[in-house]
Amino acid sequence: MSDPTLLLPSDQAASGRSLGNEELELLAAVLERGVLTSTRGTCVRQLEDEFAELLAVPHVIACSSGTAAMHAAIAAVDPEPGEEIVTSPITDMGAITPILAQGAIPVFADVDPSTCNVTADTIAARISPRTRGFVATHLFGNPCDMAPVMEVASRTSIPVIEDCAQAYLARDAGRIAGTIGDIAVFSLQQGKHITCGEGGLVATRDADFAKRIRLFVNKGWDYGSSAPDHGFLAQNYRMSELQGAVALAQLRKLPRMLEQRRQRAHELSLALSGIPGLTLPLARHGSEHAYWRYALRVDPTSHPGGAVELGKRLGELGVAANARYIRKPAFECGLFRDQKTFGRSRWPFTLARPEALDYDRGLFQGAYAGLADIVVLPWNEKLSAGDVESLAQAIRTCLEPCAEACA
Numbered sequence: 001m002s003d004p005t006l007l008l009p010s011d012q013a014a015s016g017r018s019l020g021n022e023e024l025e026l027l028a029a030v031l032e033r034g035v036l037t038s039t040r041g042t043c044v045r046q047l048e049d050e051f052a053e054l055l056a057v058p059h060v061i062a063c064s065s066g067t068a069a070m071h072a073a074i075a076a077v078d079p080e081p082g083e084e085i086v087t088s089p090i091t092d093m094g095a096i097t098p099i100l101a102q103g104a105i106p107v108f109a110d111v112d113p114s115t116c117n118v119t120a121d122t123i124a125a126r127i128s129p130r131t132r133g134f135v136a137t138h139l140f141g142n143p144c145d146m147a148p149v150m151e152v153a154s155r156t157s158i159p160v161i162e163d164c165a166q167a168y169l170a171r172d173a174g175r176i177a178g179t180i181g182d183i184a185v186f187s188l189q190q191g192k193h194i195t196c197g198e199g200g201l202v203a204t205r206d207a208d209f210a211k212r213i214r215l216f217v218n219k220g221w222d223y224g225s226s227a228p229d230h231g232f233l234a235q236n237y238r239m240s241e242l243q244g245a246v247a248l249a250q251l252r253k254l255p256r257m258l259e260q261r262r263q264r265a266h267e268l269s270l271a272l273s274g275i276p277g278l279t280l281p282l283a284r285h286g287s288e289h290a291y292w293r294y295a296l297r298v299d300p301t302s303h304p305g306g307a308v309e310l311g312k313r314l315g316e317l318g319v320a321a322n323a324r325y326i327r328k329p330a331f332e333c334g335l336f337r338d339q340k341t342f343g344r345s346r347w348p349f350t351l352a353r354p355e356a357l358d359y360d361r362g363l364f365q366g367a368y369a370g371l372a373d374i375v376v377l378p379w380n381e382k383l384s385a386g387d388v389e390s391l392a393q394a395i396r397t398c399l400e401p402c403a404e405a406c407a
Contacts, residue, residue, distance in 0.1 A: 005318040006394050009382035011191045016380035018253055019246075026245035036241045038062070044244035048249055054169075055179050057211035061202045065164050066187025068237035069200030070135075071098035073161045073183045075216045075234070076209040079104040079132040081179055084276050085269060085336070086126045087135040087365050088163075091328035095137065095163055095185075096330055098405060100341060105352045108160030108331055108359070114297070115139065116278070116325075126355065134160045138167035138177050140376070141290030142192075142283055143308045146172045151183075161185065166292035168193040169258050173286050183213075185238065191290060193258065194250035196243040209390070213398030243348045249365045257381035259292060261291040264383045268294060271392035275399065277302025294377040295325070304398055307375045313398035314375075319391065322376040327369045331359040355360035 009016035030036065030043055038044035044062050052060040061071050074085065081103035087096060089108040099106045109122040116139050123134050134153060136144045146162075153160045160181030168186065170177040178184030183206070186192075188199030200211050215222060220234035239247075239323070269280045269325040277299035300306030311323025330336070336359070339346040349357065362367065377391070 006390055007318065008320075008378065008391065009380055010064070010104065010320070011380040012178075012379065016378075016382045017195065017295055018250070018257055018381060022249040022252065027242060028031045030241045036378060038238050038241055038244060039218075041241035041244070043241045043248055044239050045249040047239075047244050047251060049199075050248065052203070054251070054254075054306045055176055055184075055203055057203050057205050059204050059207065059213075061210065061213045061217060062239040062247070063200045063202065063237040064243075064315050065094070065198045065237075066092075066185065066189055066192075066200040067094035067098060068217065068235070069185040069187065069202045070095050070161075071101060071162070071235070072200075072202050072213045072216045072237060073185050074098050074102045074104065076134045076183060076204075076212045077159055077161070078212070081348055082130065083132040083357055084128060084130045084352075085135060086118075086131060088116075088125050088137045088139070089328060089364060090139060090330055091137045091163065091330065092165070092326075093330060093333065093335070095135065095165070097335070097399045100335075100348060103351075104347045105130075105348060106330075106357050107131070107204065107356045108329070108364070108367075108402055111365050111370055112288050113366040113373075115142055116295075116367070116370040116374065117142065117144045118149075119145060120152050123149060124152050124201065126153075127158070128356070130353065130356075130369045131158055134158060135163055136160060136181060137163040138170055138290075140295045141170050141292040142295075143167060143169045143170045143172035143177045143279060143287050143289075144178075145284060146175070154282050164187075165192060165246045167290045167304060168254060168292075169288075170283075170290035171288040172284075177290070179205075182206060183209055188247050188250075189249070189322040193261075193290065194247065195255050199239055199243045199247055200237075217317065229391075230332075258290060260381040261379060262386070264290070264381075264388050265289070265291045265294055265379070267388045268392055270295070271389065272395060275396070278399075278400035291379055293322075294379045295374055296377070297373045298375055299373065308374050310398055311375050311397070314377075317398070318393060320378045322378075323374075325374055325376050327371070329359075329364055329371070354392065 165187035279297035
């Protein structure tokens with residue numbers, strides 16, 4: 001390759017993050033007040049209020065990380081030990097470990113290989129009398145088809161948790177992701193649409209869920225009560241005022257930054273359209289993609305080596321492309337293979353039905369097919385039109401040897 005480096009903005013550093021005077025001003029105000037805890041400060045509560053207004057939901061609770069947000073959501077559903085939460089095998093481990101930490105069993109549903117999202121059919125196939133909740137993960141910012149998922153939930157009276165860590169303001173059939181299910185979780189980790197380094201948000205319309213979530217992130221202590229007490233086993237997952245200040249400034253920029261992501265994704269799709277063997281990301285009709293990442297699919301019959309080869313060649317050009325995303329379904333990780341949880345107890349796996357721990361490859365054909373052909377491109381709102389043009393040319397350059405091999 002003639003040019004070994006393509007310098008693109010990175011969301012792992014300042015070049016790809018919209019951090020500036022707005023964050024500094026709010027941070028300075030917090031430091032001047034000297035109140036860094038959210039139990040007495042104002043920034044975290046303002047963040048919760050403004051995000052609730054943006055989503056048009058009555059309750060938002062901030063917490064210390066996206067994993068904490070998922071843990072709080074699982075705790076709100078309150079499974080009995082050994083009950084089951086149906087979830088995706090293609091997700092960050094931080095969305096799965098809270099299920100085990102709360103004494104429940106993750107039961108994995110297969111995915112649509114074209115989107116790597118769970119579907120109503122794949123969820124329904126994993127329901128048992130022990131099912132206590134579903135997690136619908138909107139992967140890469142492309143929303144799940146929620147209407148049929150909610151039909152399954154309504155029919156079975158099972159609550160739905162939307163994992164929106166990668167899907168800020170995505171829309172499914174006109175509705176904002178995170179406002180469709182019973183509870184929604186969002187992440188403020190370094191590489192998400194908006195960030196304060198680490199942090200999470202939980203949204204819900206349900207007052208009972210909201211109360212339990214707020215108690216759970218505050219060690220079970222009810223700060224609004226005349227006689228507060230630690231009523232149940234819970235964590236300290238509070239967000240600090242310093243995190244809240246940065247997140248609040250970021251939230252106010254979110255609509256503009258999201259529009260930038262969508263515009264640049266549209267430009268890249270136009271530039272790559274018509275290349276045989278490439279399938280570009282596309283939300284269903286009536287839905288809107290949030291483009292946390294730009295995930296394309298590579299047909300290995302058109303391009304020998306497929307996704308892995310394209311990822312390798314792009315890496316040689318300096319593009320942090322992620323071939324096969326998480327490489328393998330979550331249940332192939334050592335945590336599930338060795339059931340390494342609390343000492344040598346294997347708990348709560350010891351409570352599981354054998355069928356819940358059946359990870360036979362034949363049950364997850366969509367997941368394996370989806371991971372096999374995907375290349376995930378880095379994406380952020382600081383990409384320029386020139387960056388997109390250079391990225392498109394890099395992809396074409398990387399595919400040329402493959403095309404010649406197929407000729």
